[in-house]
Amino acid sequence: MADVEVKSEVAGSVWKVLVAVGDAVSEEQEIMILESMKMEIPVEAPCAGTVAALPVAPEETVEEDQVLAVIAS
Amino acid sequence: MSWKDEVRELERRREMALEQGGADGIARQHAKGRLTIRERIDLLLDDGSFREHGRATAIPDYDDDDRLLGYQPANYVVGYGKIDARRVVVGGEDFTLKGGSPNAAGLRKSVYAEHLAVRSKVPLVRMLEGGGGSVKGGAKKGGTVGEPVFTEPRFKIIADAMSQVPIVSAALGPVAGFPAGRLVASHFSVMTRDTAQVLIGGPALVQRALGVRMTKEELGGAHIHTRSGIVDNVADSEADALAQARRFLSYLPSNAWQRAPVLACDDPVERMEDELLTAVPRDSNAPFDMRAIVEMIVDRDSFFEIAPDYGPSQIAGLARLNGQSVGVLANDCRVYAGAMTAEAAQKYRRFVEMCDSFHLPIVNFVDQPGFMIGPEAEKNGTIRYGMAAVSAAVQATVPWASIQVHKGFGVATAAHYGEDAYVLSWPSVESGALPLEGGVAVAYHREIDASPDPEAKRKEIEDRLRANRSPYARAESFAVHELIDPRETRPVLCEWIDWIQPRLEQLTAPVAFGMRP
Numbered sequence: 204m205a206d207v208e209v210k211s212e213v214a215g216s217v218w219k220v221l222v223a224v225g226d227a228v229s230e231e232q233e234i235m236i237l238e239s240m241k242m243e244i245p246v247e248a249p250c251a252g253t254v255a256a257l258p259v260a261p262e263e264t265v266e267e268d269q270v271l272a273v274i275a276s
Numbered sequence: 277m278s279w280k281d282e283v284r285e286l287e288r289r290r291e292m293a294l295e296q297g298g299a300d301g302i303a304r305q306h307a308k309g310r311l312t313i314r315e316r317i318d319l320l321l322d323d324g325s326f327r328e329h330g331r332a333t334a335i336p337d338y339d340d341d342d343r344l345l346g347y348q349p350a351n352y353v354v355g356y357g358k359i360d361a362r363r364v365v366v367g368g369e370d371f372t373l374k375g376g377s378p379n380a381a382g383l384r385k386s387v388y389a390e391h392l393a394v395r396s397k398v399p400l401v402r403m404l405e406g407g408g409g410s411v412k413g414g415a416k417k418g419g420t421v422g423e424p425v426f427t428e429p430r431f432k433i434i435a436d437a438m439s440q441v442p443i444v445s446a447a448l449g450p451v452a453g454f455p456a457g458r459l460v461a462s463h464f465s466v467m468t469r470d471t472a473q474v475l476i477g478g479p480a481l482v483q484r485a486l487g488v489r490m491t492k493e494e495l496g497g498a499h500i501h502t503r504s505g506i507v508d509n510v511a512d513s514e515a516d517a518l519a520q521a522r523r524f525l526s527y528l529p530s531n532a533w534q535r536a537p538v539l540a541c542d543d544p545v546e547r548m549e550d551e552l553l554t555a556v557p558r559d560s561n562a563p564f565d566m567r568a569i570v571e572m573i574v575d576r577d578s579f580f581e582i583a584p585d586y587g588p589s590q591i592a593g594l595a596r597l598n599g600q601s602v603g604v605l606a607n608d609c610r611v612y613a614g615a616m617t618a619e620a621a622q623k624y625r626r627f628v629e630m631c632d633s634f635h636l637p638i639v640n641f642v643d644q645p646g647f648m649i650g651p652e653a654e655k656n657g658t659i660r661y662g663m664a665a666v667s668a669a670v671q672a673t674v675p676w677a678s679i680q681v682h683k684g685f686g687v688a689t690a691a692h693y694g695e696d697a698y699v700l701s702w703p704s705v706e707s708g709a710l711p712l713e714g715g716v717a718v719a720y721h722r723e724i725d726a727s728p729d730p731e732a733k734r735k736e737i738e739d740r741l742r743a744n745r746s747p748y749a750r751a752e753s754f755a756v757h758e759l760i761d762p763r764e765t766r767p768v769l770c771e772w773i774d775w776i777q778p779r780l781e782q783l784t785a786p787v788a789f790g791m792r793p
Contacts, residue, residue, distance in 0.1 A: 212610075212611065213611060213612055214650075214652070239613070240612045240613035240645060241560075241561055241645070242561055242562075242563050242612075242613040243561050243562060243563065244563060244610060245563075
């Protein structure tokens with residue numbers, strides 16, 4: 204078991220969170236959609252596993268490299 | 277009488293030179309997972325093509341009877357060679373001797389590398405691994421210090437070379453000080469992911485000056501410098517780094533007086549990919565894969581991306597259209613909608629200057645929402661770097677084609693058109709001074725505020741303006757050359773490549789404003 208941090212590639216805000224803590228996710232599954240410069244940027248799970256943490260909520264602003272989710276794989 | 281004895285001595289010295297830092301030095305280098313400079317040269321060049329210059333250059337140790345006691349070869353190896361049967365100059369530090377920090381003989385040869393490439397009018401490939409000067413090499417009593425006042429600055433040839441011959445640098449170990457300066461004075465640079473670091477000053481200097489304790493890797497590893505823009509590409513191994521160097525050079529002419537080689541192309545110029553019809557989503561805010569679009573249009577497998585991790589909203593790379601090398605620029609809307617950040621602008625400016633220096637036509641896939649905005653963008657000085665990018669574009673002398681793929685807003689859009697650009701527009705184009713969503717709220721705020729239903733008013737104005745932005749309006753006004761089916765892009769561009777040949781034939785001298793680091 205390893206915890207994998209999913210970091211934001213862009214600064215922007217959280218538009219939708221598509222999973223909840225405890226959900227099983229597959230690799231490349233969309234787990235969140237950010238909004239940045241009017242574009243809807245999907246965030247994908249880098250690996251299969253279980254969502255261990257979701258430190259951000261919709262409408263929250265995020266910085267580049269900020270942790271959006273933690274996946275236990 | 278014969279010269280047999282001297283020849284025997286000469287051969288003995290040649291063998292000693294090949295010993296580099298000795299078996300121990302070579303073993304230490306290999307233990308670090310790195311090759312020696314001579315192994316690197318063999319890996320880079322066509323077999324048997326290396327013609328070394330200054331094989332006897334060394335720091336000898338003679339006794340009173342002029343007998344040779346010791347022999348330390350120059351720790352910079354330089355010479356002619358061939359890549360894909362084309363002439364190049366190749367040079368690099370020998371890290372097995374003094375950690376690559378130049379010994380006196382090595383220094384002379386390293387300075388010679390740029391001169392040799394410029395005078396021979398051939399590309400230079402630097403394989404860098406080493407430090408700069410050391411205080412240990414200080415003045416001897418009674419000798420002279422410093423350079424004579426009339427000496428040409430040592431960096432002049434390094435700067436001049438960039439406007440005359442292609443320069444590629446590979447960082448293959450720790451590269452600090454002067455060699456780091458050489459690294460960035462290149463048209464393409466690459467570093468190995470795990471075995472190279474690039475530093476102005478190493479950990480000891482940093483700790484002394486700033487009291488910060490950091491490793492070489494933390495200060496200047498690939499994770500730092502692919503994002504700082506110091507190094508364009510990262511390589512998984514030395515072989516990969518040198519393969520990337522060879523590939524980069526395959527797109528370029530040997531010098532600024534020549535044209536890039538045109539290769540035979542087996543990819544049909546009439547190829548039209550159906551996927552291009554659906555590549556741009558109708559929903560303006562949904563991102564799409566610009567690289568996939570580029571790859572469907574240029575010659576199959578010919579796209580070579582440069583600096584993907586630096587200023588990633590802007591894509592830059594080399595490719596071919598019907599065998600003709602072209603510079604490709606494109607926006608990646610998945611990163612800040614493709615906006616021009618300060619980094620993207622610097623990447624853009626350097627890339628345009630490189631293409632201009634070597635007369636590569638530019639093909640630009642435009643999806644530009646404008647300069648990046650916000651507090652970070654202002655602090656980064658975005659508009660200045662942005663205008664430098666615009667200036668490079670409008671002053672470029674190479675033929676230019678722009679494909680309006682999606683957005684084209686604001687001043688930053690001016691960077692995407694050279695003078696006399698051939699402008700093709702896709703039906704998915706949206707353009708203007710500002711994107712409607714933000715622009716309407718600003719320009720019509722009084723009208724909107726005064727309305728009993730501001731939201732409905734805003735939407736009404738947006739819809740009215742959107743109608744004027746149909747792709748046909750600009751085509752009808754001859755503001756674009758042609759409105760095309762996206763699938764036609766490859767055939768149309770390949771035909772354009774044919775029509776610009778007479779212009780390319782005229783571009784046979786260095787440009788007035790070359791590339792600077």
